[in-house]
Amino acid sequence: MNRKATVGVDIGGTNTAIGIVDAIGNVLVKDNIETPSHGDVDTYIVDLANAIKALIKSLKLVNPDIEIMGIGMGAPNGNYYNGTIEYAPNLSFKGVVHLVELLKEKFPELDYVALTNDANAAAIGEMIYGGAKDMKNFVMYTLGTGVGSGVVVNGDLVYGHDGFAGECGHTTLIPGGRSCGCGIPGHLEAYCSAPGMKRTAFEIMARDNAGDSLLADKSFKELNSKMIYDAAVKGDKVALEVFEQTGKWLGQGLADTVHHLSPEAIFIFGGPSAAGDYIFKPTKESLEAHLLPIFKNKIKVLPSQLKPGDAAIVGASALVWKEMEK
Amino acid sequence: MNRKATVGVDIGGTNTAIGIVDAIGNVLVKDNIETPSHGDVDTYIVDLANAIKALIKSLKLVNPDIEIMGIGMGAPNGNYYNGTIEYAPNLSFKGVVHLVELLKEKFPELDYVALTNDANAAAIGEMIYGGAKDMKNFVMYTLGTGVGSGVVVNGDLVYGHDGFAGECGHTTLIPGGRSCGCGIPGHLEAYCSAPGMKRTAFEIMARDNAGDSLLADKSFKELNSKMIYDAAVKGDKVALEVFEQTGKWLGQGLADTVHHLSPEAIFIFGGPSAAGDYIFKPTKESLEAHLLPIFKNKIKVLPSQLKPGDAAIVGASALVWKEMEK
Incomplete structure (x- = not known):
């Protein structure tokens, strides 16, 4: 039996995850290599190509009929049109890296080698394998160290000019507000990312002199969003207010997205979204409060259906299926 | 010589403007009827159909070979998918009006009768006849009594689910800020519309006790954005600051739009945009200050190329050409 599969590559600041994914989103085999910390692109491409070839080889031992359709990659500041990574602040590569071109040289037999940014890849993954299979208009927000997003209109990812x-994490939530990693104050990412939640917890503890909070024995370096969740489950007032306030902020941002795009749904992916109703309830309430009447009670806010561990690989691999539709 | 033309209808709160527009955006003939103030849809449809038929007849006397391709309409809360006006706050019609269906009954010979909201119509007008002819990704902001917008991605207007x-006027600019006509505080419309500029002028006069301003002898009812412009040209400090501040706010809002959509250009249409550099310069500066590095010095902010007087008719008429492409 012939089985079609695609390669997904997720390029992060320190680590590159590689997997081969079947047509319904199962990761068949996977591996990791280091993303270089000293910006040596040529060595990296050789390492990456070798790792992919080794994975394909190992899979063919088990399943000789497997057919690899192409390679999809997600990376910060990945540019779909140019096949490049451009000035990514969290990667050691300098300037513009022609990733697709370089990798195609190593895989002349493959018709599809494509690149986009990580949040766009997640949105395509949701559309091909996840909760957005039957949707033509939706937006994906990825909450993590930063806040990314991918916008789908009429069944296609919006890449723009x-x-x-799809950089919704860098819309202004509070003018002149918290510093954002990008240098511009007040962005949604500074409030609704995992580090944003930590900052909120520290603000609340400072305001309330909350020495009795379960979070009060954690340093700024130590505290993370998982700890805030655990404290919320135990009824900690500070932690509960962090979720309330994060949801209020996120709902305001989602409303701006709705007023731009009128999507059927907004999917939330990533760490803080694992907190379920703690984050979804205040987010939905705030979204509704910020919407024009024509949009009220229409927009679904849903958790991503992609499995957390493999989502980035799976999302990147989905890019190949999307290319094949064209 | 056979000449193809389309009918454009602009439905406003008190007045409905009708025109026949040629293929390059010239208004050949035009007329006006009252938009009913008591919500009587059936009478209105009869009046509208009669006015359109009379216009076509008068045009055919001059140019017997004219061929009418269809009717395009722009209206507040006009819904393209349903052909309906839905709960428009500024129109006297109650609930949902099936405008396209009702008008088609009067023009069974026409293949194309379509409706969208007024700002979307302006965006399509810009794409068919105006400054966006060669653009695939742009956004139109219409500044007037309110702030509307139309979003174009990959050459098509985005209608969403x-x-x-395209309700960018109702994105949140200042959380908890000025009251907006929609009832939700802090929206861009409350700051960057013509009435928003008036409110800014009053805030500045109040703050600075500016009895010497050229605007200081105008009542809140009297003052309008044209007066602010005239005062700015004469060097009035209050008026100049109104434009500076409006540009700062508008630029912040445009940056949010860019971070969603990465357009090639944003077009500005309507009264305040006639002030040229007074509004465009601070808007562009503020836009750039709010953009991620990957977007800097890329996004054009341009005045609409549609003629102010006829733009709404012309925009609505363009909808027919866009339909014919499909």
Whole structure:
């Protein structure tokens, strides 16, 4: 039996995850290599190509009929149009890296080698394998160290004029507000990312002099969103208010997205979204409060259906299926 | 010589403007009827159909070979998918009006009768006849009594899941800020519309006790954005600051739009945009200050190329050409 599969590559600051994914989103085999810390692109491409070839080889031992359709990659500042990573602040590569071109040289037999940013890849993954299979208009928010997003209109990912559309994490939530990693104050990412939640917890503890909070024995370096969740489950007031306030902020941001795009649904992916109703309930309430009447009680806010561990690989692999539709 | 033309209808709160527009955006003939103030849809449809038929007849006397391709309409809360006006706050019609269906009954010979909201119509007008002819990704902001917008991605207007996409005037600019006509505080419309500029002028006069301003002898009812412009040209400090501040706010809002959509250009249409550099310069500066590095110095902010007087008719008429492409 012939089985079609695609390679998914998720390029992160320190680690590159590689997997081969079947047509319904199962990861068949996977591996990791280091993303270089000293910006040596040529060595990296050789390592990456070798790792992919080794994975394909190992899979063919088990399943000789497997057919690899292409390679899809997700990376910060990945540009779909140019096949490049451009000035990514969290990667050691300098300037513009022609990733697709370089990798195609190593895989002349493959018709599809494509790149986009990680949040766009997640959105495509949701559309191909996940909860957005029957949706033509939706938006994906990825909450993690940063906040990314991918926008789908009429069944296609929106890349915009230059390939960089979907940076909703860098819309202004509070003018002149908290510093954001990008240098511009008040962005949604500074409030609704995992580190944003930590900052909120520290603000609340400072305001309330909350020495009795379960979070009060954690340093700023130590505290993370999982600890805030655990404290919320135990009824900790500070932790519960962090979720309330994060949801209020996120709902305001989602409303701006709705007013731009009128999507059927907004999917939330990533660490903080694992907190379920703690985050979804205040987010939905705040979203509704910020919507024009024509949008009220229409927009679904849903957790991503992609499995957390493999989502980035799976999302990147989905890019190949999307290319094949064209 | 056979000449193809389309009918454009602009439905406003008190007045409905009708025109026949040629293929390059010239208004050949035009007329006006009252939009009913008591919500009588059936009488209105009869009046509207009669006015359109009379216009076509008068045009055919001059140019017997004219061929009418269809009717395009722009209206507040006009829904493209359903052909309906839905709960429009500024119109006297109650609930949902099936405008396209009702008008088609009067024009069974026409293949194309379509409706969208007024700002979407302006965006399509810009794409068919105006400054966006060669653009695939752009956004139109219409500044007037309110702030509307139309979003174009990959050469198509974005209607979203339910037909109401492009309400950028109702994104939150200042959380908990000025009251907006929609009832939700802090929206861009409350700051960057013509009435928003008036409110800014009053805030500045109040703050600075500016009895020497050229605007200081105008009542709140009297003052309008044209007066602010005239005062700015004469060097009035209050008026100049109104434009500076409006540009700062508008630029912040446009940056949110860019971070969603990465357009090639944003077009500005309507009264305040006639002030040229007074509004465009601070808007562009603020936009750039709010953009991620990947978007900097890329996004054009341009005045609409549609003629102010006829733009709404012309925009609505363009909808027919867009339908014919499909």
